[in-house]
Amino acid sequence: MSQISGHNYIGGAYSAAGDTVLQSFDAVTGAALDGQFIQATREEVDAAALAASAAYPAYRGMAAARRAGFLEAIAAELDALDRTFIDIVCRETALPAARIEGERSRTSNQLRLFAQVLRRGDFYGARIDRALPQRQPLPRADLRQCRIGVGPVAVFGASNFPLAFSTAGGDTAAALAAGCPVVFKAHSGHMLTSAWVAAAIGRAVEKTAMPDGVFNLIYGGGVGEWLVKHPAIQAVGFTGSLKGGRALCDMAAARAQPIPVFAEMSSINPVLLMPAALASRGEALAAQLSASVTQGCGQFCTKPGLLMGVRSADFTALVEKLGTSLAALPAQSMLNAGTLRSYEQGVQRLHEHSGVRHIAGAPQQGNQAWPQLFQASAQLLLDADKVLQEEVFGPATVVVEAADDAQLQHIISALNGQLTFTLIADEADLGQCAPLISQLEQKAGRLLLNGYPTGVEVCDAMVHGGPYPATSDARGTSVGTLAIDRFLRPVCYQNYPDALLPAPLKNANPLGIARLVDGETTSARLIEH
Amino acid sequence: MSQISGHNYIGGAYSAAGDTVLQSFDAVTGAALDGQFIQATREEVDAAALAASAAYPAYRGMAAARRAGFLEAIAAELDALDRTFIDIVCRETALPAARIEGERSRTSNQLRLFAQVLRRGDFYGARIDRALPQRQPLPRADLRQCRIGVGPVAVFGASNFPLAFSTAGGDTAAALAAGCPVVFKAHSGHMLTSAWVAAAIGRAVEKTAMPDGVFNLIYGGGVGEWLVKHPAIQAVGFTGSLKGGRALCDMAAARAQPIPVFAEMSSINPVLLMPAALASRGEALAAQLSASVTQGCGQFCTKPGLLMGVRSADFTALVEKLGTSLAALPAQSMLNAGTLRSYEQGVQRLHEHSGVRHIAGAPQQGNQAWPQLFQASAQLLLDADKVLQEEVFGPATVVVEAADDAQLQHIISALNGQLTFTLIADEADLGQCAPLISQLEQKAGRLLLNGYPTGVEVCDAMVHGGPYPATSDARGTSVGTLAIDRFLRPVCYQNYPDALLPAPLKNANPLGIARLVDGETTSARLIEH
CATH class of the missing domain: 3.40.605.10 (Aldehyde Dehydrogenase; Chain A, domain 1)
Structure with missing residues (x-):
């Protein structure tokens, strides 16, 4: 382990007071790796x-x-x-x-x-709300807020x-x-x-x-x-x-x-395939979905776990192509033995459910995960059956066909909170998508159009969050x-002299930041009064 | 009750399906007021x-x-x-x-x-983070976020x-x-x-x-x-x-x-009285504190319930003056019989506690609340004795004298979370106040200097919140x-066409609002690409 210690790192020093020894393993071979880790007391x-x-x-x-x-x-x-x-x-x-x-x-x-x-x-x-000493009926004190x-x-x-x-x-x-x-x-x-x-x-x-x-x-x-x-x-x-x-x-x-x-x-990241898109590029969509479901062995929080569409010949064709594509892909090693076990259990749950049909995928065997495609009845989602709402972590996904637009809306309503909700739509589909968006906003933290939810950009506008059970608090990302x-709280200073105020609130604005001053955003320095 | 109904108001209509009838009372006389209210089923x-x-x-x-x-x-x-x-x-x-x-x-x-x-x-x-189609190794999709x-x-x-x-x-x-x-x-x-x-x-x-x-x-x-x-x-x-x-x-x-x-x-809104302020204006402070404690019969979330200072002749003099002032004030009617009962119990708890001494105030009697002043040993707070940390809702307050600056710091550390923390200080005290502020920020949502916490301005910079038990979540006000x-959550739109985006995120910025675009705040409209 060279300079690396398997001891707990506490207050800048290594510590190993306990006697429970933990081991790390090679994820492919299961062999123990060099080094031991001491469980914290x-x-x-x-x-x-x-x-x-x-x-x-x-x-x-x-x-x-x-x-x-x-x-x-x-x-x-x-x-x-x-x-x-x-x-x-x-x-x-x-x-x-x-x-x-x-x-x-x-x-x-x-x-x-x-x-x-x-x-x-x-x-x-x-x-910053500056003092209004002349205000009637009562003066206003100087009030300033920032977060710590x-x-x-x-x-x-x-x-x-x-x-x-x-x-x-x-x-x-x-x-x-x-x-x-x-x-x-x-x-x-x-x-x-x-x-x-x-x-x-x-x-x-x-x-x-x-x-x-x-x-x-x-x-x-x-x-x-x-x-x-x-x-x-x-x-x-x-x-x-x-x-x-x-x-x-x-x-x-x-x-x-x-x-x-x-x-x-937990999120199953529904993907809704619209008719014109299915008609114009069903084959390409099948290939892209297959790649998104199996990327990284399906071990993404944003793996599409539910593919939905209204019944049509194009949708049936997509399901068939997707099955062929997934069945042709090799098994992959998962992150660790526990993850594989959990995947096997999830796949088994789907196999055993009477409302779910196995479409494609080699029998799950050996120490790797095989891609799997299932199809479930729309009624299962409407019945709030848990089997479909539970994330299966790994390269498996479930297709659900709605009888018509009305049933599709009911299915969307019945879904739990999600990290993402994806629309696959052509220009001609957009008119039909528009009225759905208000519903989608209530279901997920991130709404995608013509993309795949795997791949989460780190930027100002990203939301990797969403209503429960996607996260415990939809107000965070x-x-x-x-x-x-998530880790900040506001503090207000009333009538504090400039010398005692934190830098972001001082009159001179030494940090040069944008501030909300008397209701207007400005980076200006303030005049002492 | 003229046009006013005592029925539940549900979905724009009045509803009274239940048979439990509730009554409202005159807070001073206890007499039943006209009209009945039907408990919701x-x-x-x-x-x-x-x-x-x-x-x-x-x-x-x-x-x-x-x-x-x-x-x-x-x-x-x-x-x-x-x-x-x-x-x-x-x-x-x-x-x-x-x-x-x-x-x-x-x-x-x-x-x-x-x-x-x-x-x-x-x-x-x-x-808004605009698309970067040429970015290497991977392009960035257009990502936009707003709150709903x-x-x-x-x-x-x-x-x-x-x-x-x-x-x-x-x-x-x-x-x-x-x-x-x-x-x-x-x-x-x-x-x-x-x-x-x-x-x-x-x-x-x-x-x-x-x-x-x-x-x-x-x-x-x-x-x-x-x-x-x-x-x-x-x-x-x-x-x-x-x-x-x-x-x-x-x-x-x-x-x-x-x-x-x-x-x-629950908050006891500590007020710390500094030595120079006590020396220069003890008499005025006693009068102001007396007014703040009894304003609205002490029925404010921000009533100062704990007055602290380091032992000195000036502090002793202030306590004495405050006692005289409070004792001279009349009883007041409380909001309702339950509030009075709760005040009486709170005052009784202080009377009965061996670490607390009654300083001033008429015996609590009749159907009104009498102002009360108590003094407690600093040790009580250090022992985390609950009696002082519990808010007594009504015109009572408790004085605590610290032996020295070191004990004062320990007392502050031992306090629960608060809505407010007030410093009463003269110019000469400010040097001594400065090192305390970091500690105060951890204790309260609003820090005041030379003011009284009763009176909560409604403005952008106000924080009426603070660490538990002042509130259940210090991140709110x-x-x-x-x-x-508190009631908003973010939603992200990835690769949505302008027509499907909500108004705050459209390229043309039809609301004319400030937005964070590619890391810079701007109210500009964006060019379609």
Whole structure:
């Protein structure tokens, strides 16, 4: 493991007080990888939360530009990791090197984008209402508002993006940007990857002189519960299963002081195929859908898991072509043995359901996942049967044919909340799409037209969120710069003298940011009165 | 009751299916007032939630300027209510006419301020990242984001502001502004007032042709539980007790689909008196504090309930003067019999506690509330004894003397989350105040200097919120324009043609609003590419 430790990283130091030893495995061969990981003890979890808490005042109090420098330093450390690192991630996750290289860029660019947000300053939400001493019947005091980090954040990484949704991934980046120290619970599926990334963050902490405890990492199963229940933790970020996410939400809600949990959990990402598009390019659509469903072995939160259309010869033809296309594709290795087991169970559930018919796909066998296509009756969705609403994580998808437009609308109404909802439509279909959009807005965080939901751009306008159970709180996103909002809260200063105000609210506007002053947005400096 | 009905108002019609009859009382005499109120049945609560749900697509889909017109129409209807109405509010709450007149203005101006926000358009949070078809290694799709109302909102009014925090109060105004229909649960303390205001809203609905069901009102004890558990309800606004608010939070978190609850609950609003200010103007401070503690019979969420300072002759003198001042003030009628009983119990708790000493105030007797001053040992706060952290709603306050600056800091650390934290300081004190501010920011939503927390300005910069138990979610405010954010969620449109995009995101920027376009804020129209 060279310089990499399998010990918990707490307050800037490595710690291994426990005696439960964990092992990481090669995702393809199942062989144990070099190195051992020491599960955190209750005391170490406490220590990690307290280290984050101790770092919080200094970290959130520093200039946002310094935090930006820290994020950029992490990005540079990630980018500097060599081939050894990429090989390790590939071995732990069975993901190909090109994908991991791309994901590493995405992760470091995500950190750099948050650095830009910190310099841009709109995250402060600065608002100033100046005093109106002559106002009748009562004068108005000077009132100024900006946002601060909520406090230490617990982050639970996802298995399927070992970099972009993990140790230094979106939730960590958003929390650190917001001024919130992080305690990261490593995913059991890529602990060695986490150790490398944590070491990279550690070097960035040192180079930019951040407080110890700004980032902490713990290993182990079941230790997350202690973390979420710790009084020092003020918010939680999670990407994973509905069961796991909901359990964290319930724990957080039952605390003496309840805290918000932003859990990204379960979505089947419906795709609605419109008639003109089916008629004009059914063959191409089948090929594209097949690629989207099986990309990365179907291990995306945004994998299209439900394909819908109104009954027609073109729709039937598409289903047939899609079946042929999926059946011709090879099996792929999944992220780990648990993921494969869960995929097998999901596929089995569909096989066994009387309302679901298997269309194509080799019998699920061996230690890889075979692509599968099923068709279900529309009535199943209308009956709110759970089998179709449950995400099957892996390269499987389900087709549903509506009898007519009216039934299609009913089906859409019956759907749970989603991360994405995609329309595949030609120009001639758009008139028919328009009245659906209001309904789609209520169902999902991101609406796509003629694209595929796999592939989530990291930018200002992205929403990777949506109504429950897609996430636990539709008001947040876990990808894109708006993700920082989850970890900020407003504070108002009444009648504070300029010297005591934080930089974003001072008269001279030393940060040069846009502020809402007396109801108008301006970057101007204010005259003292 | 003239044109006023004591029936539930559901989907634009009055409904009285139940047989539980409720009565409103004169707050001073205890006499029953004219008119009866019919408690909502389970079916009526369902009907109200479904009426709100049915109104939601049309209401949130309409132009924000139309919603602004609706809010202004409600304001005009409120302002047009005559002396009969004011008399009714006074009789139900024992609040004086001048206060009610002022509160009515505050309420209608609050609605008008939200109308301005709707026209200003920053609530949309519009963000546009234009397509980058040539980008390497992958092109970027066109991505646009704006915010929509989350869905029907349940609002629970407060007793202490029968207009501004009630039927057409802050939560209702914020939800309606966000595009969310409201089901309002009337407070038992001012049902007649609620009926009048609901009728005013009903007239505004009619005049501005809003959908039936945009506003609904239900009466009754225990009916709130059905409302919060109803699947159509997507968020909850509440102002009241910690016990009541926490119960709603727990119900909402336990739903099949958990929903956010914004509960404003319990705060003791600490005031820290600094040495130079005590020395230079102790007498004036005692008079001002006395006025702030007893204003409106101490029935403000922001009443200063804890006065702190470092031990000194000046501090002792202030306590003495404050005692004299409070003892000289008359008893006042409280909002209702329940509030008086709760005040008596709170005062009794302080009397009985061995760590608390009674300083001044007539024995609590009769059917009015007498101002009371207590002094507690600093150790009580350090021991996290609950007696001092619990809000006593009414004209009582507690003084705590710290041995020195170090103990003062420990006391501040030991405090629960607060709505406000006030510093009373002279120029010479400011140097000593500065290092405290970081700590105060962690404790409260609003920090004041040389003012009193009673009196909450309705403006852009206000925060009426704060860490638990002041509120259930420190990221929200229930006063000021930022309150709208609680009821909005972002939606992203990927690759949507201009014709299908909502107005705030269209290229031509027909609303003329500021938008974040490719990382820069601009009101410009965009060129189609």
